[in-house]
Amino acid sequence: MIRKLIASVAVLSGVFGASANALAADDTDVNVLYAGSLVNLMEKSVGPAFEKETGLHFKGYAAGSNKIANEIKGKLRRGDVFISASPKVNTSLTGDANGNHVSWYVNFAESPLLIGYNPKSRFSAAFKTKKWDEVLREPGLRLGRTDPKLDPKGAFTVELMTKAAEAYHQPDLVEKTLGAPDNPQQVLPEETLVGRLQSGQLDAGFFYSTETSDLKIPSIHPAPELKIKASYTLTILNDATNRAGATRFVNFLLSAEGRKLLAEHGVDVTKPAVQGSVEAIPPSVQAVIDAAQQ
Template structure:
């Protein structure tokens, strides 16, 4: 068992979404831990919005075809999704967050009615700068991609339309702030964050997570900050960033930890490597189906699909009360998550 959060393998292979949908049942047939008997009822999965393509095009259909349960997925910024649960606007069987801290701060503890008591880490990603292939700044972005020009100099050009998500509602939103703050130190460019982003919640740049991708793909934006797996799934060109600022590498966890953001509700989030978690909240209505989904999502075949969509491998570590993890899921645990 691994005692702490360790490094990841990187997988960047793109796949045909259509082909994956057509062959989903083949890819997952006999997946490790898959339910042998056909299940009944709906399994409601509320997940981080950046996972919409992999969940709706591959994982969800495959789970449904393999297990017999009816998959019902919905994606939002993780903080917004957690608040939906807390405010009784959603009652999912499964909650998948893009940041472990969303569980701890928004859903765990007596102050949050113990809506979540445990979670498992299972996949990870990094932040990148994506750009529209027909942007009038394309040449600059291509030069930055080839390391011939600093990416932040391209973003500083007059007329640049940059998009990002709300740091009050989405981990990617506050991680974007961390990215630019880390870049100030890494490139020795004080004032870079203010110059390129303005205020943390600059309304000119802020868009809901699904809308941000739509605006990027339609050409309404020149560039945006995304997770690497998002732009791979949507086949958008992008610029990889150093591990010191892209928040992907556990080796730099201490560096990331120096960045913080306090939301409009007074919740303070601390920088950490990008890590997705899965849990069964106490809003669960179909416990057997929820357990089946977690087993399915943690199977080797499902994890391989996450990798094909540009996500990265991560150890399966438990956070919260390990004794509250359903018995049927404990064999997957490889250690304890230590933020």
Template sequence: MTKVMEQKIGPQADSRLHIKYQGEGAGSTALAQMIKSGLRTPDVFISASPSADKMLMGASNHNLVNWYLALAQDQLVIAYNPKSPFAKQLEAAAKGTVPWYQVMEEPGFRFGRTDPLLDPKGESTIYMFELAQSYYHQPNLFKQILGSNENPKQVFPEESLLSQLTTGQVDAIVAYKHEAVEWGVPYITLPDAINLGNVNDKAAYAKATMTENGKVKHGAPILFTITIPTTSKDPKDAAAFVQYLVSGQGHDILMKDGFTSVPTKLGGNKADVPSGLQNLIQGTMN
């Protein structure tokens, strides 16, 4: 999302809304941790999962976030380098003539993903491979390709993962569809049953689990959210920017970038949503 924000949405927001846009991209969980520790005080926080917003909610988290809105939906894909030694096999997998996981199991195949403890995409990757094991009836698929949740040979910072792919350091990565679209790299579309991109498969996704610090977490549809932290120094401009992304031209840019539109449902306390944004709310999240 960093590329579309920096190259398209940011400059247009500057000219249309007369605000000074300055963004920073990283894993949503890592960003939430920085906000929580006071290292960052953004006016607007966009997350790749409601779980990052929830890290900042409640008295124990100084009520840094009281509400969040659904911004857009996405899905996981396997993005690959067209110059990879495995490009022909990956292209065949994209056409459905060979299983994608068989290509990734080939000796010498280099695979990249993000840290499941710092980035929702990395966490979703864990769920996706668990679901794939069952879907393809391949009980060893997770171990053969990922090795472990935090395999150091595969895990890269979220902000550098795509550059690892485009510079040829890895053959393929797990990416959001919008990332593959905005970077112009080929990708393999995954079935709805495993790509975490269909809200109708919510119950099935929840069967995939990951344990973190003794807590069992469950898979869920990928949902990007947006909020204004209570520490915002310019809440008026922040509200204008949120409206621009949720219902204005910024929203149209996101859809062209590969995202999928969703109803603007609310998480958290409606009373804390700025009055100018109340009309955007289209129900509440479960």
């Protein structure tokens, strides 16, 4: 009888111990859902620096901003922090009709859309001597872009080509360059686009300056009148499981050190601009925002 009692106590101790360890692990994990164009920045720079600074564990998930928003709304994915490449994405998560996942967000950085190309591509020389829109229409060129329905970059790509068609008086430029909006020969997940270009699977693609600068990808800047850029936003999701950890991550990214890391990776750092319910912003986050606005 005594042996059975001791065994039962041991089992219960193991169960409670495991639960305590799991809870402790959850308390240190900060789940950050972010735009796929920031993979290198987040995984190799911001994440490690945040962990070193706070002792917390950065857990990142990268994908197209709209795709992430759809997964949040569909309750397919939960996170603590959400970083989007377009303010419009946040509106799809705001209000009771949209699940009330977001009450506020901060615009904190920008990154222009460029045409990046593989320096080993047989078309690389052409990008140095011809107009970029002519090169993109060369027979055999493998062009990559993201889905305009799932990723702001994909929508920006269509917008850029539409503006170019008007500026260059070429009504069929979009169709000849991109084909259909969801052209399966071009449309790829945002988080895989850079890797496919670097591996030689693509000759060229549409990228933000943070990607081309960070990874030393040769790039073409469209004419000033065609300039289109991502506007990165940051928020703590209302159903965050680790709100304290999320607050510390936001504070870090908006701090002088975090902003320095952003600039080092080719992001145009801007003064934080708050949208939405100011009252819902944690006081420590508001203090960091105020300091960055000086």
